[in-house]
Amino acid sequence: MKDGKDLRCLNTVYVWELPVRIYHWLNALSIVLLMATGLYIGNPLLRPTVVTGEAATNFFMGYAFMIHIAAGYLFIANYLFRLYWAFVGNEYARSHHWPWQKSFWIEFFDVLLSYLFLKHHKDEHLGHNPVANLAYFGFIMVGSVFMALTGFAMYGELNPNGFFGGLQWVFHIFGPSYNVHMLHRLMAWGIVGFVVTHLYLAIRHDMFARNGTLSSMVSGYKFRCEE
Template sequence: MTQAVQSRATADKLSGEERRDAAELASSKSLKSVYVYEAPVRLWHWVNALAITVLCVTGYFIGSPLPTQPGEAIHNYLMGYIRFAHFAAGYVLAVGLLGRIYWAIVGNHHARELFWVPLFTRSFWKEVLGMLKWYAFLTERPGKYVGHNPLARMAMFFGFLLLTLFMVVTGFALYAEGAQRDSWQDKMFGWVIPLFGQSQDVHTWHHLGMWALICFVILHVYAAIREDIMGRSSVVSTMVSGHRTFKD
C-alpha cells in the first residue's frame, strides 16, 4: 500500500474535528503556532479563575467563620463583607458560564470542546491512555494536540464543567433562602433543598464541592505548568495570547 493510500485510509477514520486538528497541525509545521483560543474564551478563563479564587477563600470562612472580632459587634461587619464577596463572585461565575455557553455556539470549534466528550470513540480512549502514560512518566513524549488533549478534555468536562454547574445550582438554592419565597432564585432553585432533604445537607454538599474544585484547580495548574516545561506545546502562554506554539 502506497503512502498516499495509507494517508487516505487514515483520514477516512478521523472525525470532522480530528481532521480540522490534523490540518491545523500540518500548517503548524511551517507556522510553529496555531490560533486556538479566541479572546472571549481567554477572558472568561481568567475572570473565572479570579471568581473561583474568591469563592473558595470566602466559602471557607463562611463554612468555618472566625470565632470572634475585637470591639463592639456594631462596628464589625467582616462576615457580612465576606458573604457579599461570595455572592458577587457567584453571580460572576454563573453569568460567565452563560456567556461561555453562548460563545461555544458562535465561536470556533475549540470553543465547543468544553461541553462534550467523544466517549464512544475508540481513538479517543486510546489517546486518553497515551496521556495517562505520559503523566505517569511511562512515555518520553506526549502527542501533539491543537486544543485540549483527550485526558484534559475529559477532566475539564467532568471535573470542572459538571462540578461548576453543581456548585451554581446548590449555591443559588442556598441563596434563595435569604432571598425568600417567590424570588426568582427560589422559583428556579427552590426545588434543590427538598431534593437533598434539608438545608444543612445542601450546605454540606456545597462545601464538599468547594474542596473538590480546589483539588481540580491544583491538578489543572500542575498539569499546565508541567506541559509547558516537559511537553511539546505551550499551555499557559496559550491562554494569554490564544496561540498554541509547538516544539519538537
C-alpha cells in the same frame, strides 16, 4: 530538548481566542473569591468573641457574604458566556472528543499514562486532549451547574418567597440544608483539586512539549513543534 532530541517549532497557531482567555481569567478570579469567602463564611476566624459597637463597624461577615454572592453571579454569567462561545468560536473553543467514541478512551489512557510518566505519548493536541476534556466537563461544566444550584438554593433559604426561593426543589433531591451545605463544600474542594492538577499539568506540558502552553493563555498562540 525532549528525550535527547531537538524540537523544531514550525509555526504558531492562534488557539485561544480573546473571549476564551477572558473567560479563563475571570473564572480563575471568581473561583479564588468564592473559595476565600466561602472558607470564611464556613469558619469565620476573624469573628470577635464579643461584638460591641454599631453593626456598621462589625459587618465583616456581611461583606464576605456579599462578595461571595457577587462572585457567584460572575461565575455563572461567565459560564453561560463560555457555553455560547463554544458554538461561535474557532475549532479550539469546543470539544471534538466524546466519551462515547472508542478512540476517546484509547487516547485518554495513553495521555493519562503519559502524565504519570508511565508511557511516552506524543500529544499533538493544540487544544484540549481527552483527559483535559473529561476533567473540564466533570468539574467545570457539570460542577459549575451543581455549585450554582446548591449555592443559590441555600441563598434562597434566606428569602423563600424571593427569586431563588424557587430552587427549594434542590432540597427534595439532596436532602435537608445540612446535606446541601456539605455537598456544596465537597464539590468546592473538588474544584480546588482540579485547579491544582490543572496548574501542574499545564506547567508539565509547557516544559515537555515546549509549545507555549502557559503563555498561550495570555497571547492566544501556541507553537506547532516536532522532533
